Amino acid sequence: MTSEFLSRVPGQNKSIEILEKFIDSENIPHSLLFVGPSGIGKFFTAVQFAKELNCGENSKPSIKKKISSLEEPYVKYVFPLPRGKNETSDDSPTAKLSEDALEQILGQLKLKRSNPYHKLHIDKANNIKISSIRDIKKFLSLNYDDIKYRLVVIDDAHLMNDEAQNALLKSLEEPPAGVVFILCTDNENLLLPTIKSRSWRIPFSPQDDSTLTEILTTYFSLKNDSAKKISLFSDGTVDNAVNLLENDFDILIEKSINILRYSLGKRYNSAFTEIESIYSDNNPRSLQLLIQIIIKWFSDTVRDKVGLEKVYFEKYSDTIEKFNSKFIDTDVYAIQNRLDSLKSLFNRNINLNLIIANIIFEIGYTGIRK
Amino acid sequence: MEFKVNSKDLEKLLTKIIPAVPTRTPMPILENFLFEIKDGLLTIYATDLEISLKSSLNIVAEENIKVIVPAKLLYDIVRSLSETTIHFNVSESGKIELKTDFGEYNLSYLSSDEYPDIPSFPNEDSKDDLVEISISGLELKSAFEKCAFAMGKEELRPAMMGTLFEFTEEGLRFVATDGHRLVNLLKKNIQTDIINNYIVPEKAISVLLKVLDEKEAKLYLSKTHVSFRLNDIELITRLIGQKYPDYRSVIPLENEFQMKIDSKELHNAIKRMMLFSTTNTRRVKFAITENNLEISAEDLDMGASGKEHLKCEYSDAPLEIGFNSAYVNDVLSHLSSEKKIIFRLHSPTKAVILHPAETKENEELLMLIMPVRLNA
Numbered sequence: 001m002t003s004e005f006l007s008r009v010p011g012q013n014k015s016i017e018i019l020e021k022f023i024d025s026e027n028i029p030h031s032l033l034f035v036g037p038s039g040i041g042k043f044f045t046a047v048q049f050a051k052e053l054n055c056g057e058n059s060k061p062s063i064k065k066k067i068s069s070l071e072e073p074y075v076k077y078v079f080p081l082p083r084g085k086n087e088t089s090d091d092s093p094t095a096k097l098s099e100d101a102l103e104q105i106l107g108q109l110k111l112k113r114s115n116p117y118h119k120l121h122i123d124k125a126n127n128i129k130i131s132s133i134r135d136i137k138k139f140l141s142l143n144y145d146d147i148k149y150r151l152v153v154i155d156d157a158h159l160m161n162d163e164a165q166n167a168l169l170k171s172l173e174e175p176p177a178g179v180v181f182i183l184c185t186d187n188e189n190l191l192l193p194t195i196k197s198r199s200w201r202i203p204f205s206p207q208d209d210s211t212l213t214e215i216l217t218t219y220f221s222l223k224n225d226s227a228k229k230i231s232l233f234s235d236g237t238v239d240n241a242v243n244l245l246e247n248d249f250d251i252l253i254e255k256s257i258n259i260l261r262y263s264l265g266k267r268y269n270s271a272f273t274e275i276e277s278i279y280s281d282n283n284p285r286s287l288q289l290l291i292q293i294i295i296k297w298f299s300d301t302v303r304d305k306v307g308l309e310k311v312y313f314e315k316y317s318d319t320i321e322k323f324n325s326k327f328i329d330t331d332v333y334a335i336q337n338r339l340d341s342l343k344s345l346f347n348r349n350i351n352l353n354l355i356i357a358n359i360i361f362e363i364g365y366t367g368i369r370k
Numbered sequence: 371m372e373f374k375v376n377s378k379d380l381e382k383l384l385t386k387i388i389p390a391v392p393t394r395t396p397m398p399i400l401e402n403f404l405f406e407i408k409d410g411l412l413t414i415y416a417t418d419l420e421i422s423l424k425s426s427l428n429i430v431a432e433e434n435i436k437v438i439v440p441a442k443l444l445y446d447i448v449r450s451l452s453e454t455t456i457h458f459n460v461s462e463s464g465k466i467e468l469k470t471d472f473g474e475y476n477l478s479y480l481s482s483d484e485y486p487d488i489p490s491f492p493n494e495d496s497k498d499d500l501v502e503i504s505i506s507g508l509e510l511k512s513a514f515e516k517c518a519f520a521m522g523k524e525e526l527r528p529a530m531m532g533t534l535f536e537f538t539e540e541g542l543r544f545v546a547t548d549g550h551r552l553v554n555l556l557k558k559n560i561q562t563d564i565i566n567n568y569i570v571p572e573k574a575i576s577v578l579l580k581v582l583d584e585k586e587a588k589l590y591l592s593k594t595h596v597s598f599r600l601n602d603i604e605l606i607t608r609l610i611g612q613k614y615p616d617y618r619s620v621i622p623l624e625n626e627f628q629m630k631i632d633s634k635e636l637h638n639a640i641k642r643m644m645l646f647s648t649t650n651t652r653r654v655k656f657a658i659t660e661n662n663l664e665i666s667a668e669d670l671d672m673g674a675s676g677k678e679h680l681k682c683e684y685s686d687a688p689l690e691i692g693f694n695s696a697y698v699n700d701v702l703s704h705l706s707s708e709k710k711i712i713f714r715l716h717s718p719t720k721a722v723i724l725h726p727a728e729t730k731e732n733e734e735l736l737m738l739i740m741p742v743r744l745n746a
Contacts, residue, residue, distance in 0.1 A: 062487075071397070071486065072419055094394045106398055134525045141528030142420065142571065143594045143611030176611055 005051040010218075011211040012041055015202050019049055028053070028149070029200040031172050031181040033157075035188045036204030039239030041215075042184040044116035045204070046153045049182070050075050053149040069113050073147055076139050078132050079155040081105070082124040093131045117219045117238045120155070128160040133167045140171055140179060150179050157183035158190035165192045172198045206236025216241055232312055233296060247286045252278065256293040257316055263363035264323070271360045279356075284346050291343045291359060298332045298339075330366050338362050372459050373407065373431040377451045377470070380427070383414060384445045386603045387423035389577050390416040391441040402438040404485050407431050415488050416441060421574050421607040422488045435460060436482040447475055489606060491590035491597045501591040503562050505542075507600060511582040513544045514575050516555055516735065519700050521572050522548035529612035532569040535596075537562050545617050549740075551697050552617060553704075556734040569614055570596055574607035581605070621738060622721050625714040629658055630683040630727055633711045636663075637702040639678045643667040644695045646676035653742055654695040658715075659688045667695065691718045692744040701737050718744065 003023065006016050015034075022028050034042040050067045054074055063074065070077045084096025094102060104122055111118045136152055144150055152175075154160070160168065172181055172195065183199060185191065207215065209231045215238060216227035222245075230249055234240040244252070255278055262271035278286050297320070300310045304320050313320060342358055384403070392400050395418070404415040413426040437460060447468065448456070457469040460479065468475040492500055514533070522530030527549070534545040542560035546553050568591055578598060585601040597606045643654045647667040657664040663682045668675035701724060705711055710727035724737045 066486075069484070092394075094396060097394065102394060105396060109396060137525035137528060138531075141525070141531065141610050141612055142608040144608070145611065146594045 003052050005048040005055070006045070009041055009045050009048050010215050011207045012045060012204055015045065015204050018202055019045070019052075023052055028180055030175050030179070031183065031199040033188065033191075033196065033199035033201045034182060034184045034204055035201060036186065037206055037235075037237050037239075038186040039117065039119060039237035039242070040204050040207055041117065041238075042204050043112075043153070043155060046151065046182040046184065047075065047116055050149065050151040050153075053151070053180070054147070056148075070109070072139065073144050073150050076136060076150065076152045077109075077155070078128060078136060078152065079120055080122070080125040080128050080159045081132065082122060082126075083129070089130050089134075091131060093129050093135060115219050117215060119239055119242070126159065128154065128156070128164055130161075130164045130167055133160070133164050136168070137171055140176055144176075144178070148178055151182060152179065153182045153184070155184050156186075157195075158185045158187040160191075162192065165195050169194055169198070207238075208236065212236055212238070212241065220245075233293060235292075243285060244289060247289055252286065252289060253293060256290055256297065257313075257319055259290070259360070260294060260297060260363060261319065263360045264327075264366065266364060268360055268364060271364075272356065275356045275359065279352065284352055287352065287355065287359075288343055288346055291339050294359070294363070295336050295339050298336050302332050327366060335362060335366055371407075371431065371433040371435060372457060373412070373429045374455050374457045375412070375427060375429055377448055377454050377456050380456065381448045381451075383425045383427055383602070384448055386581055387414060387416045387425050388441065388445055389580070390418055390421050390423040390605075392418040393442075399438070399480075399484050400486075401441055402480070402485070403441045403444065404436065404438050404482055404488075405479075406436045406482075408434050415485075417486060417488055418573075419486060420571060421577060421605060423577070423603060423605050424488065425603040437466070437479040438482050438485050439466060439477055439479045443477060489595055489597075491592065491595070491606070499593050501562075501564050501566070501589075503560075503564075503589050503591075505560055505587050505589060507582045507585050507587045509557060509560065510587055511579065513555055513557060514579050514582070516704050517544045517546040517553045518572075518575050518579065519704060520546040520548060520551050520553045520737075521575070523572075524548070527615070529569060529610060529614050532571045532610045533575055534614045534617075535568045535570060537564045537566050539565065545614070547615075547617060547738075550694065551701060551740070552620065552738040554617065554621070554736040554738070557732065558734070559732040566591075567614060568596060569610040569612070571607055571610055574598075574605060578605060620721060621723065621736070622716060625716040625720065625723055627686040627689060627715040628684070629663065629713040629715065630710055631663065631680065631713065632682075633702060633705050633708050635680055636711075637699070637706065639665055639680055640695055640698050640702060642678065643676055644699060646674050647695045651742065652695045653692050653744075654698065655690065655692050655744060657688075657690045658682070658684055660684060689715060689718065690744060691715065691722070692742045693722075693739060694742055697739050701739060705735075705737070 003020050006019055009016060034046065036042060047067060051064055054067065055064050067074045081093050082097065082101050084098065087096040101123070108120045108122055112120060175181065188196065212231040212234060213224065213227045216222045216231065217224055230241045230244050233244055255274055259271050259274050262274060278290060296312045300313045301320050301323050303310055305324050310317055310320060339359070339362060342355060342362070345355060395401065400418055406413045406415065407429070410429060410431055411426050412429045413424055415422060415424045451470060451472065454470045454472065459467040459469065461467065464478055466477045466479050468477065517533050521533060530548055536543040536545060541556055541558040542562065544555045581600060581603055583601065588599040590597040590599070595606055595608055597604060640654065643665055644652070646669055647654050648669045648671065654665055654667045661682060661684055663680045664677065665680065666675065666677040705724065705726065708726040708728070712725055712727050714723040718741060722739050722741060724739065725735055
């Protein structure tokens, strides 16, 4: 069977195939675990799956619209929320939130409805509250025999704490007829084994560059050229692409080249000023992206060395050739590894100035060692 | 298009249906009323997806429209007006103008497309299994008043978060329990020719308690919904789709000891004992001997205790039994209309049955409390 709705999900052919098989066999597991990096279409697949299940030939056209706008009872969308002032676990998930927080949530949901690849940005939304899980249970208890399938989509499911996960177990194991749970996560290790063993794991992989370009042009209205360019640096996820976009991709590339040039040329002070100009707004995210770009630049030097075509920095091939002629015996992989480990330090609250210095000297060290 | 309506009539109507409008919901569309004008009948709807309320008013209007308007704002305006006529002018541009003697007010409206569907009964889809019955509003209200307090609040057992309507040959039986206490009320005068069970969620019951009056209530029961059509308002709720626990198996049959006692006296004594019972266990001890009931409570942390003696009619073996005083208080306050009540007991660890001493012709009321262990 070719599916009407699932086939509209870009990429993810393997995962889609599994879901189509479920539909063909008319035997849908109670709980599905969508695993894969953030920003590759897990949520979109879940929504399309909901449509595939509920929108048969004889169904009302309004159902499709309701699913797209994440309307109960067809879709129950659960996501991390901030905690309100004086909130106790007996309050409803949104009862004690401030006006501002609520407005932000509504705004983000609106974006999510119009663009399934949008990532929710809600301040201080660090976990899925146990009151949200209670909400699910209430939703499950009512009689919805008139509706074929109800989907409970839990986004960032790993952000449920242990109590919330335990509270979910019973519903997950024996939901009422017609209820399908979809847990989306990019970190399945944080889920309890009991949750994982109750769910059918469906892996999602990063998109290839052309699919990502397609997504970026369709859902983020980028021009084809710039979408293509950004896709190259995004490791196949929309989230990375959006991050690059938000941090002025073109300038970032140019600055990376400058930083490389200064660091390798032992002009450390200039390198330092250059980096500081990137993160002036105290946003460590741009530094992370910078490291990522530099690592990619080093991969291109390796390609150049073995005579392969350069992938990322076609435009700056002169810098790469110059590097390769000057630093013949450099162990590029070692630098890449060290830069990569620097990237992980951001999560540990390391002083940013220290990281900046480390980036510069890691690169500069290559020049001295030869 | 234009229509006009008396402000007090509208206020009365909105006051009735506003309980179904949720606040702070992630679905802002629900914070609106749906206005439907069809052949001179204005029907206003509100829903939180679990319960829906609707109510109608006759108006003079030439066109039929369907729009959604911000519920709270409209309600607050209408409520703050003294008696006057409100002229509604719904323009094409998405604005509603309200004109009164005092001035003009503008609201924005939205298209009704996005408003959730509200089922109406009787309808085509559920024609086959739809059941229609009529019950006096007061009967229904008194039944809810007796049952509502015992409904469970824990999501762990969702079936208990509602009241069971059990249609039997003897009449209509209402059952509510949270696992600690149980109310079982049989209304013999509500006779129907159906035999079936429905569980009505707590929210619907609490809203109905506020709106039921002496008028006849018409119930439409389908597989998934129940609709209560009262005089001027209709409440539609989804039913709870779970199996109700087998409540009969917890009602003991062999409770042979009987204690007859004045309900008011006991209730007052319990209220006083509640002051002395430990805050977390709220335990109160009943020591029953011949024609004498001693109730006592103590709070060891505070070093406080209380004891009272009450007269009762009891002629069986002495018995000591503990209860959660809050539960006893709840049960007694819902038996306050009875002069004498009977406790039927068996042992300190067995459930205790309470019922009025006088049996009524049309109803059988039975309440049950689980005891707490005295020396645990």
